[in-house]
Amino acid sequence: MKRILILVENLPSPFDRRVWQEATTLRQAGYEVSIICPTGHGYELRHEVLQGIHIYRYRLPVEAAGAAGYAIEYAIALAMTFALVCKVLFTRGFDAIHACNPPDLFFLIGGFFKLFGKKFLFDHHDLNPELYEAKFGRRDFFYRLMLRLEYLTFRTADVVISTNESYRRIALERGRVAPERVFVVRSGPSLERMKILPSDPRLKCGRRYLVGYVGVMGRQEGIDYLLHAVQHIVKVSKRMDVHFGLVGGGTSLDEMRQLAESLGIAEFVTFTGRIPDADMLAMLNTADVCVNPDVANDMNDKSTMNKIMEYMALGKPIVQFDLTEGRYSAGSASLYARRNDSTDMADKILSLLDDADLRSRMGALGRARVVNKLAWDYEVPKLLTAYKVLWSTTGSTTRRQEHQSTGAG
Structure with a gap:
């Protein structure tokens, strides 16, 4: 049985709806699933098991408000995530890391564990360079840094999941990812969750x-x-x-x-x-x-x-x-x-x-x-197809594609 470790920083699970739908879908498909995420209001337990999914949480001591605040938050989150990844490795184990952004820093963890034969899938939730510009209204050194981190994330990933066609174009053009490695998996709502009820x-x-x-x-x-x-x-x-x-x-x-x-x-x-x-x-x-x-x-x-x-x-x-x-x-x-x-x-x-x-x-x-x-049911086959391709990737194939893509640029 394959084991998947999902990394997410901006919301706790199961509050993050997309991540939880992906996790439960993969669990139902026969995978063992673990999640590492921050704590949040109503989700303070450091470890719990829900629907067979192990959730490991860490507490962020700061809430980012400015560029410096985000840098501190992300640095702390990266360190705490890495510590919990090591904990999961030596307890439940994992065969693939499924990293959700923001931030575009999890490639550091994914790239490290690829050295030991683990797979790395990037689940592209936000356009961080554009998000930085939207928050701070400028294209400066940090904007260019966001572009570089995004690029390195794409280059490290064995497979990329995009939330729509616009994001897929970013993966193909800015990330230079081979088309057959990019899959659109939309954040469709669950009709079991979004129920029509009487008004109040x-x-x-x-x-x-x-x-x-x-x-x-x-x-x-x-x-x-x-x-x-x-x-x-x-x-x-x-x-x-x-x-x-x-x-x-x-x-x-x-x-x-x-x-x-x-x-x-x-x-x-x-x-x-x-x-x-x-x-x-x-x-x-x-x-x-x-x-x-x-x-x-x-x-x-x-x-x-x-x-x-x-x-x-x-x-x-x-x-x-x-x-x-x-x-x-x-x-x-x-x-x-x-x-x-x-x-x-x-x-x-x-x-x-x-x-x-x-x-x-x-x-x-x-x-x-x-x-x-x-609805989410239409996205389930696309997610499982992305994982089928993930398991088929090899280090030599990934390096060859990177060399060809870089040369074409």
Whole structure:
């Protein structure tokens, strides 16, 4: 029986939905699976076994806020991860490392253990160079460093999993990975998890409509644009019948609460912070419209957002800024506001709230698209195929491909 060790730094398992779906899928396919990840709220145990999967967690003593903070966080995470990798090696063992970014540093661990015959699969979750630019607004030494680390990660990997076609092109062009080693495995929602349930009118706080959001509260998520859209709806359009339920935690949560206060709209917005799945589902099932205010930038334009497909799985019509992968995912299930235009987003939200038939049609189209094409069940064969190719790779084959690719560049 093959043994897989999954490395993830930015979220604990099983809270990280994509990682947990991959882990349980591999376990069901007959693999032994271990995960190394940080602790988090509700996931403080350093070791536990869930559904036959061993989870090893470490505590991060710092929460990154700036470039220096991220450097410290990632250095600590890398050291703690390596220590736990050694622990797993001498207890449960592993035949392959499945590394999820950010950060693009796990190639150091993967490359080290490749010297001892272990396989290394890179699961490409985020475009770190674009993410750095989105957070800090510059292309400096650290941006160029991000590009270099990304390249080294691609070159070290035996197989690459991309979350969409945009990421696959990055692997082929920037990473110079052989096409037959790159597989698109989308983060499709699980229909067992994203269940359509009765609404809870209490979540509307006495108002007629509820607009829902679930996701991270960070700078590139555009929550400030959404709050300015709320201000337009309340102060300019004079609509007092709409409430907004925002689910999720993150480094900008307190800042966004303060912004809502300063804009005079705090009574129209509920910030839940990170909450259990049952409460998140209650909010989304109650919502009349769901929103995705992700900032229009290179990072978000190329990224597939889990929240969009989760909205669709619940049959909810969507309003979002017009981004390439967002439009691919949602299609006709969404209205598309002009990029980074909070007023246009507000107008699109109101147009949907005032047209029940359109909401119903769009919600049905989104639900059907998930059921017939985008659900996680459709990604399972692709993940297992990637692993079939992983086991077939040899050191000589990988080095030969690297030499040919580098020469072609």
